[in-house]
Amino acid sequence: MSDRPGHKSGRGYLEIAVTIPCQHEEMVSDFIIEEVAFGLVTEDLDDQVRIICYIPHDNGPDEKIDKLKKYLSIMEVLPDELIDERIKTKNIEEIDWINEYQKSFEPVVIGDLVIKTPWDKTEFPGKKIIIIEPKMAFGTGKHETTQLCLRAIEKEIEPGMKVLDLGTGSGILSIYAAMLGASEILGLDIDPDAVPNALENAEMNNVSDKFGARTGSMEQIDKKNYYDLVISNLIYDGIVKLFDDFLAALKPGGKMILSGILDDQKNQLTEFIKFKASFEIEIMQQNEWLCYILRTR
Numbered sequence: 197m198s199d200r201p202g203h204k205s206g207r208g209y210l211e212i213a214v215t216i217p218c219q220h221e222e223m224v225s226d227f228i229i230e231e232v233a234f235g236l237v238t239e240d241l242d243d244q245v246r247i248i249c250y251i252p253h254d255n256g257p258d259e260k261i262d263k264l265k266k267y268l269s270i271m272e273v274l275p276d277e278l279i280d281e282r283i284k285t286k287n288i289e290e291i292d293w294i295n296e297y298q299k300s301f302e303p304v305v306i307g308d309l310v311i312k313t314p315w316d317k318t319e320f321p322g323k324k325i326i327i328i329e330p331k332m333a334f335g336t337g338k339h340e341t342t343q344l345c346l347r348a349i350e351k352e353i354e355p356g357m358k359v360l361d362l363g364t365g366s367g368i369l370s371i372y373a374a375m376l377g378a379s380e381i382l383g384l385d386i387d388p389d390a391v392p393n394a395l396e397n398a399e400m401n402n403v404s405d406k407f408g409a410r411t412g413s414m415e416q417i418d419k420k421n422y423y424d425l426v427i428s429n430l431i432y433d434g435i436v437k438l439f440d441d442f443l444a445a446l447k448p449g450g451k452m453i454l455s456g457i458l459d460d461q462k463n464q465l466t467e468f469i470k471f472k473a474s475f476e477i478e479i480m481q482q483n484e485w486l487c488y489i490l491r492t493r
């Protein structure tokens with residue numbers, strides 16, 4: 197029998213902690229959730245992040261570690277010679293799952309805005325608060341693209357605006373738009389898990405009266421030239437594909453906030469937008485991520 201820690205028999209878990217450069221956090225976390233362990237927690241360490249997950253001893257931890265190592269190597273997350281030393285394991289008898297899970301959702305502070313979970317009782321005097329129940333839908337406020345959109349919404353929203361939030365996820369952007377004065381917001385998402393989560397979050401933030409959500413995409417829009425503001429945090433391909441539909445949904449004089457675009461896609465997207473319509477373009481950036489604000493000239 198090997199002396200690798202995964203071979204401990206009986207109940208309990210193997211804790212795996214892998215330390216990687218923080219730019220790979222999302223990609224590696226996704227891989228771990230899909231292929232290695234059901235849940236994880238992360239700890240920020242300057243420019244690195246430690247991802248910790250737990251595998252029951254009777255669920256083949258050795259194979260899971262091998263899978264993880266192979267992934268880190270193929271995706272060039274770490275140089276091969278560093279992989280072994282960056283993965284630490286420890287045997288654990290019992291885990292306080294709820295505590296571990298909740299620890300991974302520290303409040304996110306963006307200027308005057310704080311995004312926190314319903315169970316976080318920390319007070320933030322003088323700040324605007326969005327409460328998000330973290331479920332399967334994207335949008336806890338941690339990602340750069342969400343943060344860029346929130347900042348752009350703060351700049352661009354005007355009282356009474358009608359807003360379309362395409363790819364609403366947790367509903368976070370719609371909720372902020374409503375808090376800042378938008379009068380009517382429609383959130384759409386192709387992910388069926390997103391809509392109930394977005395509606396629940398809207399209720400928790402007392403903006404249900406302004407927010408509606410539907411499963412689907414732009415085919416759900418029957419009103420042309422209706423929205424003052426179209427917000428969409430997708431990826432480059434999604435934005436390009438749906439851009440004509442966004443234009444059709446937008447009122448004359450309307451604006452768009454588009455994110456999920458990487459720095460190296462900037463020239464391509466800017467040319468594409470200029471070719472399609474005459475907007476004043478402002479580009480915001482956070483790390484490698486961009487957010488476009490388009491204002492009708």
Ligand SMILES: C[S@@+](CC[C@H](N)C(=O)[O-])C[C@H]1O[C@@H](n2cnc3c(N)ncnc32)[C@H](O)[C@@H]1O
Nearest residue numbers: 334335342363364365384385386387412413429
């Ligand atoms: C990056 S998340 C953004 C979530 C949230 N709006 C935010 O900013 O944090 C993108 C969301 O768009 C949804 N999505 C992707 N393609 C879509 C499409 N073609 N139509 C509608 N929703 C889409 C995904 O399911 C996901 O929830």
